[in-house]
Structures are given as C-alpha cells and as structure tokens.
C-alpha cells in the first residue's frame with residue numbers, strides 16, 4: 001500500500017493489471033501464480049570509502065521470470081529505489097520482452113542513491129563495487145542476466161559494469177554482452193540512446209495508421225498538428241518529444257519537469273529547452289513559454305496526447321478523473337496506477353501501455369546483445385554490396401534514358417538516397433520500427449476481437465502472458 005495515495009503499491013498495481021488479464025485466460029492451475037510472482041530478489045549492502053568515510057549503499061537485483069534466459073532489465077539509481085519498485089519493474093520487463101519478442105526473462109536492479117550527490121569518480125567507485133557484488137553472484141552475466149540503463153544511469157555506468165565484468169572474467173570472449181546500453185567505443189550500438197523515445201514515436205505512428213483505433217480516442221487524422229504534453233524531459237521524454245515535433249508535425253505545448261512546467265501553445269523548441277534545463281537545472285525562468293509552478297496540475301491540461309515519461313504513479317486516483325487527454329502513451333514504466341487505469345478506462349481514455357510503449361529500449365538492447373555475441377557490427381558485410389547493386393540499377397536507368405527518345409530524369413536527391421546502403425543506425429531503426437509495428441498488431445488483434453477486452457493494456461497482457469505460459473509449458477512446468 002502506498003501510504004501517500006492510499007493506493008496499492010507499484011508491485012501490487014502491476015499484479016492487479018496482470019490478474020485482470022489472466023482472469024480472461026484459461027491457464028492450467030497454478031501457472032497463473034507461477035508467472036505472476038517474482039522469482040527472487042537479491043539485496044546487497046556494501047560500503048565504499050568516499051570523502052574520508054565509509055558510506056553504505058543498498059542495492060537490489062530482482063529476477064521476475066526465467067522462462068527464458070538471460071533475464072533482462074535496467075539498473076536504476078534513485079534515492080527512492082526500494083524492493084517493491086524493483087520487483088514491479090522486473091515484472092514489467094517480463095511482459096515487455098514477451099510482447100516485443102525479445103528472447104529474455106524479466107529482471108531489474110536498483111541502487112538507493114542520489115547520483116547528483118556524487119562526482120564522476122565517486123560514482124565510478126560505487127558502480128564498480130555494486131557491479132562486483134552482482135557479478136560474483138552471476139546476477140550480471142551474458143548468458144544469465146544482462147542489465148541496461150534506467151533512470152539515473154546511462155552509458156558511463158554501463159561501460160564501467162562491462163569493464164568490471166571483463167576484469168573478473170578475463171577469458172570470456174562474450175564479456176561485452178554482459179550489459180547493454182554501452183557507449184559505441186565499449187561495444188555499444190548506434191541508436192541505443194534514442195531507442196526508447198524512438199520507440200514511443202514508432203508506437204504512435206503505428207497507432208495513427210489505424211483510423212478506427214484513433215477514433216476510439218475521439219481523435220482523427222494523423223499526428224500532424226496534434227497537441228502533446230510531455231512529462232519529464234530526460235532521455236526518453238526528450239527523444240520522444242524531439243522526434244514527434246521535428247519529424248511528425250506534433251506541437252509539444254507543455255513540458256513538465258521537476259521544478260514546474262512550461263507552456264507554449266505554438267509549440268516548444270525541444271532542443272533549446274533541453275539545453276536550458278541542462279544549463280540551469282530546471283524549466284523555471286526559461287524564455288520558451290509561460291511558467292507554471294505546479295507541474296502536476298499541467299498533467300490535466302487540454303491536449304491530444306499525454307506522454308508521462310518520468311516516474312511511476314504520477315497519474316493516480318487523485319488526478320485521474322481530471323486528466324483531459326483522450327490518448328495517453330506510457331513512455332515511463334507504471335505512470336498510471338491500477339486505480340487510475342480503471343477511472344480512465346471508464347472515461348474512454350485510450351492508454352497505450354508501458355509494456356508496449358517503452359519497449360524500444362529493450363528492443364535495441366536485444367540488438368546490441370546480438371551484436372556483441374556475433375562480434376560484428378550490423379551492416380558490415382552487406383552495405384557496399386547493396387550499394388553496388390543499386391548503382392547498377394541507377395546506371396541502367398540512366399543508360400535507357402540516354403539511349404531512348406524518352407526525356408526523363410531522376411528526381412533530385414533520389415540517387416543519393418537510393419544509393420546509400422543501410423548502416424548500423426538505419427538497420428537498428430528499421431528493426432525497431434518493425435518490432436513496434438508487429439507488437440502493436442498482436443495487441444490490436446486481441447483488442448478488437450476479444451469481447452471482454454476493452455483496452456490495450458489488457459490486450460497487451462493477454463499476448464504476453466500467453467507467450468510466457470507457452471514457454472513454461474514447453475519446459476514441462
């Protein structure tokens with residue numbers, strides 16, 4: 001129970017959503033419980049000597065389901081990290097991976113720490129020690145458990161974890177595959193940093209390809225001109241807002257940050273705002289629109305699409321009824337509580353659920369893991385061969401045009417675009433787009449065909465639980 005809102009805890013909230021969907025299924029006795037429960041949570045308390053004192057830190061690595069291994073999920077650094085949260089996030093990873101067909105079980109880690117409180121060297125010491133504690137228990141391992149970034153962590157921490165693993169497993173040729181979200185020079189993949197935000201964009205593009213689905217939210221048309229409210233301009237919110245505004249014609253009218261919100265009906269310049277936040281620590285006094293001190297109230301602003309991209313539980317039983325957005329896409333994990341979900345469902349709000357909407361991150365992590373195991377960058381073998389085949393066609397077209405009386409030319413830019421073979425970034429984006437489209441189709445099919453399913457979340461859970469159940473059954477469990 002969350003003592004502040006009187007609502008179930010995050011983990012209970014995820015379980016309630018799971019149970020709601022599982023009740024519509026015909027699972028063998030006992031299997032529902034086996035899938036729902038978290039397999040294990042390891043708690044570690046370790047000391048690091050910093051600033052002349054020994055500081056004790058508490059960390060967790062939770063494994064929700066090992067129906068397929070390795071298990072996968074990020075490591076979060078935040079003062080609020082606790083066991084309940086880590087277990088809820090690990091469960092979401094299980095369902096997320098199943099939905100996007102990433103061959104992983106679900107896991108998550110967390111460290112109770114305020115990363116802003118420590119400098120880079122201190123954070124390296126802390127991360128190395130935390131990684132050491134997890135590695136020696138096989139809770140970081142390319143074949144068993146593969147972490148990634150989450151709130152408060154990024155490429156730097158992942159590079160440290162990979163290095164720590166390599167030091168402890170000097171002959172493991174697959175050492176780099178022990179963690180994803182690494183920088184490029186440490187075995188990372190192009191497109192991983194933008195991946196979750198990019199996935200949110202692809203999810204919305206796919207949603208708007210189906211006018212009947214769009215109509216369920218009381219909207220029409222395309223993404224062009226849609227008014228968007230974004231909560232949290234961290235890595236996920238920033239990339240989602242950036243791509244939607246610069247590539248799809250959306251207008252980001254409100255951005256909510258930890259110190260308030262900024263509003264501009266004409267659309268906010270996301271790059272400029274992010275720069276401002278990095279330099280000034282918040283949105284207060286920024287010159288890009290009207291400032292509102294009460295950021296939480298701005299979640300209730302008139303808009304077409306609301307994108308919560310920060311913490312869990314921000315849309316809860318206290319504010320759900322006041323939310324005006326007809327369409328919510330959950331870029332964060334668990335931003336809508338089970339109680340709020342019910343209120344919004346009854347109001348007819350369409351929610352594109354977290355286990356689908358933010359799966360872009362783990363999808364590209366999957367590509368990175370495969371890249372590390374295959375020891376070759378995507379596109380390295382095919383790119384130039386593809387380019388020379390395209391060159392053949394262009395040469396032939398030009399020859400035909402020269403030798404015949406038809407007077408035509410290729411449109412400007414066509415040649416350059418057509419001749420350019422796909423590099424790693426293009427392939428990653430293509431794989432991510434395909435994944436997001438396929439996962440939406442599987443969810444949508446249930447949404448439209450199952451007479452007891454009225455929302456995308458339940459549809460998504462049904463698809464995921466079914467896949468996990470089949471995997472357990474195939475193992476004889």
Ligand code: GLU
Nearest residue numbers: 073074148150361362365
């Ligand atoms: N932390 C991200 C998530 O919640 C990414 C996980 C991963 O890439 O393994 O999905």
